[in-house]
Amino acid sequence: MPGPIQSVERAATILRLLGGAGRPLALAELAAALDLPRPTVHGIVRTLREEGLVDQDHASALYRLGSGLFTLATGWDRHDLRSRAMNWADALAGGTGCAVYLAVPDGAVAGVVHHVFRPDGSPQTLHTNTDHPLHATAWGKCLLAFAPVSTPAPRDLELRRYTGRTASTLGMLEAHLSAARARGMATDVGEFESGAGGAAVPLRSGGGLTVAALGIAAPVEELFGGGGEPRPTQADQLRAAGREISALLGTIR
Amino acid sequence: MSTSERVVAAIDQGTTSTRCLLFSRSGRMLAVAQREHRQHYPEPGRVEHDAEEIWRNVARVVPEALKRAGLGPENIVALGIANQRETTVIWNRHTGVPLARAITWQDTRTGPIVAGLVADGLTDLYSETSGFNPATYFAGPRLRWLLDHVPGAREGAEAGDVLFGTIESWLIWRLTRGVHVTDVTNASRTMLMDLRTLEWSPRLLEALDVPERMLPEIRSNAEVYGVCADVLPGVPVAGALGDQQAALVGQTCFAPGEVKCTYGTGAFLLKNTGPRIAGSAQGLIPTVGYLVGTEPVYALEGSIAMTGSLVQWFRDSLGMIDTAPQIETLAMTVPDNGGCYVVPAFSGLYAPHWRPGARGVIVGLTSYITRGHLARAVLEATAWQTREVVEAMNAESGIPVTRLKVDGGMTADHLLMQSVADVLDVPVERPLGSEAVSLGAAYVAGLAVGHWSDLEVLRANWHRAAMWRPDMASAVRERERENWARAVERSYDWVR
Numbered sequence: 001m002p003g004p005i006q007s008v009e010r011a012a013t014i015l016r017l018l019g020g021a022g023r024p025l026a027l028a029e030l031a032a033a034l035d036l037p038r039p040t041v042h043g044i045v046r047t048l049r050e051e052g053l054v055d056q057d058h059a060s061a062l063y064r065l066g067s068g069l070f071t072l073a074t075g076w077d078r079h080d081l082r083s084r085a086m087n088w089a090d091a092l093a094g095g096t097g098c099a100v101y102l103a104v105p106d107g108a109v110a111g112v113v114h115h116v117f118r119p120d121g122s123p124q125t126l127h128t129n130t131d132h133p134l135h136a137t138a139w140g141k142c143l144l145a146f147a148p149v150s151t152p153a154p155r156d157l158e159l160r161r162y163t164g165r166t167a168s169t170l171g172m173l174e175a176h177l178s179a180a181r182a183r184g185m186a187t188d189v190g191e192f193e194s195g196a197g198g199a200a201v202p203l204r205s206g207g208g209l210t211v212a213a214l215g216i217a218a219p220v221e222e223l224f225g226g227g228g229e230p231r232p233t234q235a236d237q238l239r240a241a242g243r244e245i246s247a248l249l250g251t252i253r
Numbered sequence: 254m255s256t257s258e259r260v261v262a263a264i265d266q267g268t269t270s271t272r273c274l275l276f277s278r279s280g281r282m283l284a285v286a287q288r289e290h291r292q293h294y295p296e297p298g299r300v301e302h303d304a305e306e307i308w309r310n311v312a313r314v315v316p317e318a319l320k321r322a323g324l325g326p327e328n329i330v331a332l333g334i335a336n337q338r339e340t341t342v343i344w345n346r347h348t349g350v351p352l353a354r355a356i357t358w359q360d361t362r363t364g365p366i367v368a369g370l371v372a373d374g375l376t377d378l379y380s381e382t383s384g385f386n387p388a389t390y391f392a393g394p395r396l397r398w399l400l401d402h403v404p405g406a407r408e409g410a411e412a413g414d415v416l417f418g419t420i421e422s423w424l425i426w427r428l429t430r431g432v433h434v435t436d437v438t439n440a441s442r443t444m445l446m447d448l449r450t451l452e453w454s455p456r457l458l459e460a461l462d463v464p465e466r467m468l469p470e471i472r473s474n475a476e477v478y479g480v481c482a483d484v485l486p487g488v489p490v491a492g493a494l495g496d497q498q499a500a501l502v503g504q505t506c507f508a509p510g511e512v513k514c515t516y517g518t519g520a521f522l523l524k525n526t527g528p529r530i531a532g533s534a535q536g537l538i539p540t541v542g543y544l545v546g547t548e549p550v551y552a553l554e555g556s557i558a559m560t561g562s563l564v565q566w567f568r569d570s571l572g573m574i575d576t577a578p579q580i581e582t583l584a585m586t587v588p589d590n591g592g593c594y595v596v597p598a599f600s601g602l603y604a605p606h607w608r609p610g611a612r613g614v615i616v617g618l619t620s621y622i623t624r625g626h627l628a629r630a631v632l633e634a635t636a637w638q639t640r641e642v643v644e645a646m647n648a649e650s651g652i653p654v655t656r657l658k659v660d661g662g663m664t665a666d667h668l669l670m671q672s673v674a675d676v677l678d679v680p681v682e683r684p685l686g687s688e689a690v691s692l693g694a695a696y697v698a699g700l701a702v703g704h705w706s707d708l709e710v711l712r713a714n715w716h717r718a719a720m721w722r723p724d725m726a727s728a729v730r731e732r733e734r735e736n737w738a739r740a741v742e743r744s745y746d747w748v749r
Contacts, residue, residue, distance in 0.1 A: 070575070079578035083665045090686050090718055094281050114667075119685050119716035126719055128667045 010034060011044050015065065018054065024062035052206020052250050068206040068250075075150075076211045076249065078104050082114040084248045085203070085214070089116050092241040096234045098216035098223070099124070101200070103132060103139035105150040108157065110140040110213070118218065135159050135173050136166050138198030142186035142213035145177040146202035150210075166191045185238070186213070187230060190220050197223040199230045201242035206250040214242050261704060262318070262329045262485065263694040264311055266336040266420050267496065268357065268518075271310040273318040274691040275329075278704065280714030282688055283324075286317035293354055298361040301354035304342045307420070308427050315484050326485045331477075332428070333492035333698030335499035335690045336420040338442045341395035343406060343467070346416050349427065353403045355420070356395040363394035366461075370394075375460050382457055384441070384448040384530065384539040392419055393444035397461045410467040419443070421493040422469045428490050429479030435469040437549065438498040441541040446471065448530055448539065451549060473544040474498075475697040492697030494543065497521045499693030501552060502543055504658045504684060505715045507708045512646070512654050514639060515689065516663035518565075520557040522642050525550060526650065535645040536604035545700060545708065553649060555604045555642035559597040560635045561663055566599075567631050573624050580628050581668045587625035592617040594740035595630040602744065605645040612747035616740045635663070636672035637737040643677055656680045660689040667721075675725035676733070685718040 017033055018025060031041045045063055048054035052068030082102060089100045093116040102114035109131040117124045134140035135157050144151050154173050161168040167176050180186035188198035200215030216223070216238050225231050230238075260283060265272045272287040288310040293301040319325060339358035344351045356362070370379065370387040379387050387394070396417050400407045409415030418426065419442070422435045440446045440453075445463065447454040451471060458465055472478060477489040494502060497515060501523045504513040509527035514520055523542065524531075531539045531553040542552030559566075561577070568574045574583055596602075598611035615630070639657075647653045656679050663669060664683045674681040686692070699705045 077576070077579050077582050079581040079666070080576050082667075083576075083578040086665050087687070091282065093718065094279075094685050094716070116685070116718045117716075117720070119718070121717070124717075124720075126721065128719075 007044060010036070010041075011048060014041070014044060014048065015053065015069070018063060018065050024057060024060065024064040026062055030063065050206075066206065076104075076205060078111070078113045081203075081212055081249075085114060085212075085245045088241045088245050088248075089114060089214070092214075092216065092237060093117070093119055095237045096216050096218075098218040098234065101127070101139050101198075101215040101217060102203075102212055103137075103143065103200075103215065104212045105143050105147055106131065108134065108152055110134055110137060110143055112139075113212065133160065133162070133192065136162050136188065136192040137215075138186045138188040138200040138217075139213035139215040141167075141173075141176055141180055141188070142200035142202055142215065143210070144173075145180040145186055146210040146213075162192050163190055163194045165189055165194075185230065185235060187224070189224060189228060195220055199223060199235060199238055201238055203242055203249060204246045211249065214238065214245060258324060258328050259330050259704065260322070260324065260328055261695040261699040262315065262332045262488070263691040263698070264315070264332065264334045264424065265496070265688075265691040265694065266307060266311070266334065266424065268337045268359075271307060271314055272691065273311075273314040274688060274695070275318055275322050275324065276692060276695040280686070280692060280695075280711070282686055282691075284318045284322035285688075286314040286321060288314050296362075300357045300359045302340065302357055304344070304351045304355045304420075304423055307355075308424065311424060311427075312484050326488055329485055329488045330704050331489050331491040331698035331702040332481065332485055333494075333694035333696070334421045334424055334490070335494050335496045335694035336424070336439070338419065338439060338495040338497065339390060339392045339395075340420050341392045341399065341417070342420065342423045343396070343399050343403070343410075343415055343417050344423065344426075345409070346414050352406055352409070352415060353399060355423075356399065358390065360395065361389045363389045363398050366394040366397055370460065373460075378456060378460065379444065380533060382447050382454050383444050385444075385533050387444065391442055391444035393457070393461050393463065396443075396445075396463055400463065407464075410464045413466050415467055416469070417463075417467045418469050421495075425478050425490055425493065428481045428483055428485075430482040432479035432490075433469045434472045434478050436472055436474050436493040436495075437541045437544045438474060438495040439493065440471045442495060448541070448551075451541070451544070473546070474502075475545045475701040477701055489702055490698075491701035492694060492699075494693055494697055496690050497523055497554065498541070498543055498552065499691070499697075500660060500689040501525065501693065502696050503689030503691070503693030504660060505708070505712045506542075506658065507550075507712070510650075510652050510654070511658070512643070512656075513658045513660065513689070516560055516635070516659060516661040516669075518561045520560040520635065520639065520661075520663075522555045522557075522639070522646070523552045524646050524650075524654070526553050527551065531649055534649055536607050537642070537645055537649060543697070545697065553646055555645060557635070557638045557642065558603055559599055560638070561661075563595075563597045563631055563634060564663075566597075567628070573628065578665060580631065581666050583625050584628035584632055584668055585625075587623060587629060589626075590617075590629040590633055591622050591626035592619065592736075593622050593626045593630045594737060595627065595634050596740050596744040597634055598744040602741070605641055606741065608745050610746045610748040611744040614740065614744045614747075616743055617736075632666065632669045633672055633676075633733075633737075635669060636676045637734075639673050640676045640734070654679060656682060658682050658684065660684065660687050662687070670719070670721045671724070674721040674723045676730060678723045678725075678727075678730065680723070681721040682717050683719045685716040
């Protein structure tokens with residue numbers, strides 16, 4: 001049985017120092033407290049910062065605990081998520097002409113946290129706070145594919161057949177999820193509602209964990225090209241918005 | 254992005270920060286840059302800004318926004334300004350240096366000056382000419398305070414060496430290196446302008462003893478005031494609006510009866526009243542909505558002092574939540590308010606009650622009440638106060654509000670927006686992009702240079718991003734309205 005991992009021990013000590021100091025600390029103070037060379041300590045705090053567990057003030061270069069620690073026990077609050085994603089969700093709807101959905105894992109369903117109407121003036125109903133099936137929507141499948149720990153195993157889902165295209169067998173669903181992982185994007189080609197399409201990408205918080213899915217929705221023929229792949233212009237905007245929101249989730253509030 | 258891109262730049266000079274936003278012809282935001290400025294609190298009740306710091310921030314955020322969009326000054330067809338209203342600056346015409354810090358709209362030092370106007374029996378003169386009764390809220394008394402207290406201010410003003418302006422005047426003067434103008438919406442908040450003629454009123458100037466030669470020329474909201482000599486050399490400065498009027502334009506409330514509400518720290522409802530100047534009953538304020546062309550469009554304004562700031566209090570002073578959005582999470586732990594009501598009369602009650610002696614109350618507490626019920630009651634307080642202002646507006650004109658366009662940070666709160674729809678019993682709509690203030694400034698500037706042909710073209714840029722439909726039984730609404738009214742009564746006359 002090997003002994004404790006030294007760098008993990010040192011990382012834990014740095015977090016305790018930052019938590020107990022009552023003020024932001026300089027690299028030199030951390031190095032002195034640990035009695036280690038500065039480059040060694042710098043390597044550790046830089047890694048912790050990249051994981052969102054430590055935050056560095058731009059102006060003073062001082063270190064403090066990062067926002068990732070506050071959400072460690074509870075995960076992201078869904079209304080904090082909506083608040084952070086809202087501007088980019090609006091921009092995505094404006095840029096693609098699609099409706100936008102933000103969904104989080106909620107037991108055996110995808111909980112819709114935010115919904116932006118398709119900006120075409122047509123009458124629409126707000127779906128915020130409704131539940132969508134995990135296996136039959138783009139955002140649901142995105143959560144299954146990229147957040148396997150926070151969602152049920154596919155074999156435990158009730159694979160209700162909503163349309164002729166729904167992944168209603170375990171084999172079909174597993175194939176869809178593999179394709180989503182390969183593409184970095186889940187799709188719905190009229191699987192929940194006939195003719196209604198969707199595409200979704202994962203939103204990742206500090207450390208790369210998937211906390212939500214960001215999706216766009218439009219008629220299948222508008223969203224997908226001949227080969228059944230999402231049209232590049234819309235897919236690229238969806239990916240870009242996903243990256244921007246993910247970047248906001250990795251920073252301190 | 255192609256370098257032939259033609260965009261409009263907007264400066265949103267707000268209470269806490271200065272931002273520059275770039276908008277495409279379809280009204281899409283392309284880039285934003287922001288800088289905060291210091292708040293100075295020299296004494297209780299006094300809040301000041303350094304006008305020079307604000308100018309420096311403008312000079313920084315504009316190039317930052319251009320850089321983010323990958324554009325240069327040659328891509329900007331016009332620059333528009335939306336600003337915090339009623340904040341007062343005086344500066345030296347020759348050196349461009351402010352004589353004192355700007356006195357902001359939250360500052361209440363002019364109480365004795367306003368009381369003096371009332372004691373002199375000038376209330377009717379002001380309400381008939383400027384549209385409202387004297388109050389510390391407006392810029393005119395602040396200018397008088399500066400003339401009385403800043404060494405050299407009065408002599409300089411009388412000699413023509415010292416100039417007055419609200420923030421848009423100050424920024425236009427610096428951008429153009431010497432064009433001294435204001436716009437009708439900002440001028441309508443000085444308490445010095447005749448709301449009918451849209452000119453400085455000699456009688457109101459005399460009553461406050463303000464030398465006319467220090468005042469800027471009053472202009473429409475959409476015209477080329479001058480060309481930038483600094484920051485964006487060669488770009489026309491072509492529009493300015495007070496922030497709330499800017500949101501009215503950004504929300505395209507161009508027809509009489511259309512209403513917008515901006516939910517921020519406080520909330521501001523503005524209703525388009527067309528060519529008609531509304532009465533100022535129940536503490537609502539008639540104001541200029543906008544002047545594009547030659548015919549002014551008036552608006553009726555009602556404000557709510559505490560909306561977002563009540564949530565901040567709930568977060569920072571009570572420590573009930575870690576972030577403002579989490580109030581919705583907490584409120585959703587319970588199905589209703591459990592009989593609990595919060596009346597946030599922290600510094601008295603404004604429109605439509607006007608009870609300065611009121612103080613905040615929490616009523617209906619029982620052992621059943623949890624933090625979740627309090628969170629609900631905090632959000633519902635904003636909804637009921639919105640209804641009170643809307644009811645006062647309906648009573649004033651007889652034309653009821655049939656839908657409410659909303660913007661501002663609190664529109665991210667789904668539960669609150671549903672509550673507003675429920676208690677108003679009208680649909681509540683949020684447009685795509687919550688930057689109505691900046692968009693309004695961009696619109697007037699773009700209109701002035703022909704980038705957009707007319708107001709109606711802009712309507713096509715307004716896209717519904719969300720709509721909350723009323724979903725509350727009328728019996729429940731009536732019961733809750735009555736409970737809220739009883740809670741409000743309990744806040745009255747606490748301060749003796």
